[in-house]
Amino acid sequence: MAYFVGIVLAVTVCVFCTVVRLDRDRALYPTVMIVIASYYGLFGVMGGDNHALVLELVFAALFVLASVFGFKGNLWLVVAALAGHGIFDFFHHFVIANPGVPVWWPPFCLTYDVVAAGYLAWLLVTAKLAAKAS
DSSP states (O other): OHHHHHHHHHHHHHHHHHHTTGGGSTTHHHHHHHHHHHHHHHHHHHHTOHHHHHHHHHHHHHHHHHHHHHHHTBTHHHHHHHHHHHHHHHHHHHHOOOTTSOTTHHHHHHHHHHHHHHHHHHHHHTTSSOSBOO
16 A cells, blocks of 8 residues: 555656646755655654664665765756665664654555656656756
């Protein structure tokens, strides 16, 4: 069910953003990636595990940096960050023991991230959004 909800929600949000033209600005998907990167930190706080929180923040910082560099340079880096975060979701429990992460979160987030990455890639390939900063 978490996979299904992740797919449906990602498609719905991405299409909605296109319809209302929120994605005409290069900042949307880097901002989405930054928000996505922050959730595991939130789960670290909820789980009350300081070690997990620090590790989550280190990984989040890497995704935030990729988002900033992608925004300032080339949005294909944001596509890679979104897809990479989906891969991270799959392996997360092997890397960080975070008691605050809901069981359903990794599969939900994995599918959301991959679908959002695919949608952004489609926007770039069809030139509906410029990949490079002007």
